[in-house]
Amino acid sequence: xxxxxxxxxxxxxxxxxxxxxxxxxxxxxxxxxxxxxxxxxxxxxxxxxxxxxxxxxxxxxxxxxxxxxxxxxxxxxxxxxxxxxxxxxxxxxxxxxxxxxxxxxxxxxxxxxxxxxxxxxxxxxxxxx
Amino acid sequence: xxxxxxxxxxxxxxxxxxxxxxxxxxxxxxxxxxxxxxxxxxxxxxxxxxxxxxxxxxxxxxxxxxxxxxxxxxxxxxxxxxxxxxxxxxxxxxxxxxxxxxxxxxxxxxxxxxxxxxxxxxxxxxxxxxxxxxxxxxxxxxxxxxxxxxxxxxxxxxxxxxxxxxxxxxxxxxxx
Numbered sequence: 247x248x249x250x251x252x253x254x255x256x257x258x259x260x261x262x263x264x265x266x267x268x269x270x271x272x273x274x275x276x277x278x279x280x281x282x283x284x285x286x287x288x289x290x291x292x293x294x295x296x297x298x299x300x301x302x303x304x305x306x307x308x309x310x311x312x313x314x315x316x317x318x319x320x321x322x323x324x325x326x327x328x329x330x331x332x333x334x335x336x337x338x339x340x341x342x343x344x345x346x347x348x349x350x351x352x353x354x355x356x357x358x359x360x361x362x363x364x365x366x367x368x369x370x371x372x373x374x375x
Numbered sequence: 376x377x378x379x380x381x382x383x384x385x386x387x388x389x390x391x392x393x394x395x396x397x398x399x400x401x402x403x404x405x406x407x408x409x410x411x412x413x414x415x416x417x418x419x420x421x422x423x424x425x426x427x428x429x430x431x432x433x434x435x436x437x438x439x440x441x442x443x444x445x446x447x448x449x450x451x452x453x454x455x456x457x458x459x460x461x462x463x464x465x466x467x468x469x470x471x472x473x474x475x476x477x478x479x480x481x482x483x484x485x486x487x488x489x490x491x492x493x494x495x496x497x498x499x500x501x502x503x504x505x506x507x508x509x510x511x512x513x514x515x516x517x518x519x520x521x522x523x524x525x526x527x528x529x530x531x532x533x534x535x536x537x538x539x540x541x542x543x544x545x546x547x548x549x550x551x
Contacts, residue, residue, distance in 0.1 A: 255536055259478060260486030267489050267525050274517035
């Protein structure tokens with residue numbers, strides 16, 4: 247089994263394996279990012295209760311009945327925004343379009359929170375590895 | 376069939392390699408990691424040495440002894456972590472053995488070790504995907520698992536290369 251030329255630290259084939267694994271690792275960062283964005287839920291809460299749910303990858307809109315009238319939530323192109331609101335200063339509307347997990351749109355006068363939660367509702371929840 | 380078990384010297388050497396693997400396995404379990412199944416895979420040095428000094432069957436034996444006895448010592452026998460170690464360690468040994476059979480001297484310890492650690496990660500993905508969690512959480516784990524496999528696989532291969540070089544010098548008859 248003794249191979250005299252086997253003293254070299256890395257052969258060409260070793261280098262190929264290493265390069266392939268580096269590529270795979272780089273690709274996994276992209277994959278993780280893509281999965282995290284495609285699998286995010288939009289949750290709208292009014293006065294502390296969840297009143298509406300959506301997903302960033304499914305265009306939708308909803309007019310939520312709130313204290314001062316209605317708040318309109320819209321999901322389009324993988325982003326979510328409050329497009330209309332019956333409130334004095336429209337901070338929520340001016341927050342604009344959001345798309346990252348953890349982002350929050352708040353309308354204080356109407357006690358309304360729209361947030362982007364991690365995970366997708368189709369998958370089982372509460373499992374730790 | 377299993378050459379390493381046919382002579383007293385072979386049995387002793389395999390026992391030694393299993394003990395080295397076991398010690399590294401337990402040592403690594405003492406190092407705190409952000410995720411319970413994140414492993415550098417130090418113990419794979421023993422599997423790799425068994426593969427070079429003996430052959431495929433001996434490599435799998437050393438991997439199995441380490442995982443089963445190591446899980447007994449760390450108290451994780453039959454836990455999800457044990458399942459990951461068992462499937463990952465055995466498959467890594469098999470892939471390294473197959474690659475050495477196919478590629479011969481073209482692949483050195485570093486290449487084989489990287490193939491082994493990549494296999495370990497792939498098996499972990501499959502086990503975690505089907506037993507524990509959904510695709511989204513597996514995807515979010517992929518970068519850290521692969522980065523660890525890359526660094527660990529390289530380190531393990533480098534150590535095995537050093538050990539084999541030294542063995543060849545002091546014990547030419549081992550055929551390393």
